[in-house]
Amino acid sequence: MKEIKKDVYWVGKVDWEIRKFHGDEYSTHRGTTYNSYFVKDKKTAIIDNVWSPFGSEFVENLNKQIPLKKIDYVIAQHAEIDHSGGLAELMEIIPDTPVYCTNNGVKSLKGHFHKDWNFVPVKTGDKLSLGKKELTFIEAPMLHWPDSMFSYLQDENILFSNDAFGQHLASEMMYNDLVDQAELFQECIKYYANILTPFSALVEKKIDEFKSLNVPVDMICPSHGVIWRDNPLQIVGKYLDWSKDYRENQVTIVYDTMWNGTKTMAEAIAKGIKLVDEKAAVKLFNISRSDKNDVVTEVFKSKALLVGSPTINSGILSAVAGFMEQIRGLKFKEKKAAAFGTHGWSGESVDMIGKGLESAGFELLDEGIKSTWNPDEKSLRECTEFGKEIAKQTKI
Numbered sequence: 001m002k003e004i005k006k007d008v009y010w011v012g013k014v015d016w017e018i019r020k021f022h023g024d025e026y027s028t029h030r031g032t033t034y035n036s037y038f039v040k041d042k043k044t045a046i047i048d049n050v051w052s053p054f055g056s057e058f059v060e061n062l063n064k065q066i067p068l069k070k071i072d073y074v075i076a077q078h079a080e081i082d083h084s085g086g087l088a089e090l091m092e093i094i095p096d097t098p099v100y101c102t103n104n105g106v107k108s109l110k111g112h113f114h115k116d117w118n119f120v121p122v123k124t125g126d127k128l129s130l131g132k133k134e135l136t137f138i139e140a141p142m143l144h145w146p147d148s149m150f151s152y153l154q155d156e157n158i159l160f161s162n163d164a165f166g167q168h169l170a171s172e173m174m175y176n177d178l179v180d181q182a183e184l185f186q187e188c189i190k191y192y193a194n195i196l197t198p199f200s201a202l203v204e205k206k207i208d209e210f211k212s213l214n215v216p217v218d219m220i221c222p223s224h225g226v227i228w229r230d231n232p233l234q235i236v237g238k239y240l241d242w243s244k245d246y247r248e249n250q251v252t253i254v255y256d257t258m259w260n261g262t263k264t265m266a267e268a269i270a271k272g273i274k275l276v277d278e279k280a281a282v283k284l285f286n287i288s289r290s291d292k293n294d295v296v297t298e299v300f301k302s303k304a305l306l307v308g309s310p311t312i313n314s315g316i317l318s319a320v321a322g323f324m325e326q327i328r329g330l331k332f333k334e335k336k337a338a339a340f341g342t343h344g345w346s347g348e349s350v351d352m353i354g355k356g357l358e359s360a361g362f363e364l365l366d367e368g369i370k371s372t373w374n375p376d377e378k379s380l381r382e383c384t385e386f387g388k389e390i391a392k393q394t395k396i
């Protein structure tokens with residue numbers, strides 16, 4: 001239990017070990033934290049808790065410091081089990097304690113735990129007085145689940161933002177000003193790119209809505225990673241930048257290859273891009289050997305994405321297919337794209353990737369470039385010309 005402001009305590013768990021999150025969907029190279037907060041006044045409230053495997057540890061630790069029966073309110077800002085996993089055990093001990101959450105939170109918590117707890121559904125603007133301190137609830141649907149909400153603690157000027165503004169970063173340092181800044185912002189942008197990209201319009205709207213409340217913010221306390229206490233609104237500014245179809249002068253080339261033909265094409269295309277725009281960052285990833293979430297982060301930063309695969313069984317390689325599904329769901333906007341690949345016989349891969357890119361919301365620059373067998377010097381010169389054309393069409 002660590003006091004982060006007067007009578008406000010962090011009671012979460014630092015998970016140094018986790019390397020995969022959401023099953024295998026999200027890599028957590030730097031671990032994570034499950035942040036839970038305890039607020040003490042005449043009445044007390046616990047805000048969010050921890051992932052299920054740490055539920056017993058969480059309840060035991062909490063019990064050593066706070067008689068659990070003295071918890072007056074449970075605030076469940078989001079039902080996903082990395083924030084609600086400790087609820088089952090906690091509610092065994094305090095079964096009648098009201099659980100404050102959104103209407104969707106009630107559905108989701110019931111769906112997860114199959115219990116009819118004393119739910120109190122809340123809407124934006126609803127308040128809960130703890131004595132001198134008061135919590136105001138702000139629904140945040142699709143940031144990132146339909147049930148998500150924030151809570152603002154008046155008097156201490158803290159925004160509890162749940163997943164928003166969080167990062168998967170295990171640290172004992174607790175605060176944003178005490179950790180490596182490059183690591184911190186890398187984890188923030190990765191989180192945004194992989195989780196929040198489809199909801200960017202809502203991010204902007206929610207930030208505007210919160211700003212219009214015109215309340216002071218001394219701290220932003222997300223439910224993963226470090227607490228923003230030094231210039232806390234800096235992460236809000238970053239989210240606003242990222243929500244506006246973010247792109248840097250970068251082209252990302254993602255491919256898989258069987259006998260290095262498609263890889264050779266990728267390198268020749270990259271050469272062409274650099275010949276036209278030497279300042280552009282050009283990054284190549286063999287998707288079957290790369291971390292998919294790191295690659296998505298690079299796509300997020302890019303003005304253009306090129307995707308390559310040889311043709312196999314009239315289709316594309318499975319690692320490329322998985323990547324295509326990933327970017328389909330993320331709904332990137334204002335990014336250009338093209339396809340490339342080798343084939344021996346039928347050669348469907350380039351058309352298939354092109355269609356996939358288009359339906360994922362990318363602006364397709366042309367029909368793509370194909371090469372047969374092992375690309376010869378003429379083919380590679382054509383790839384370099386193709387790269388030059390891409391660079392001209394995407395120059396910013």
Ligand code: FEO
Pocket residue numbers: 078080082083144145163223224
């Ligand atoms: Fe949406 Fe951190 O769970």
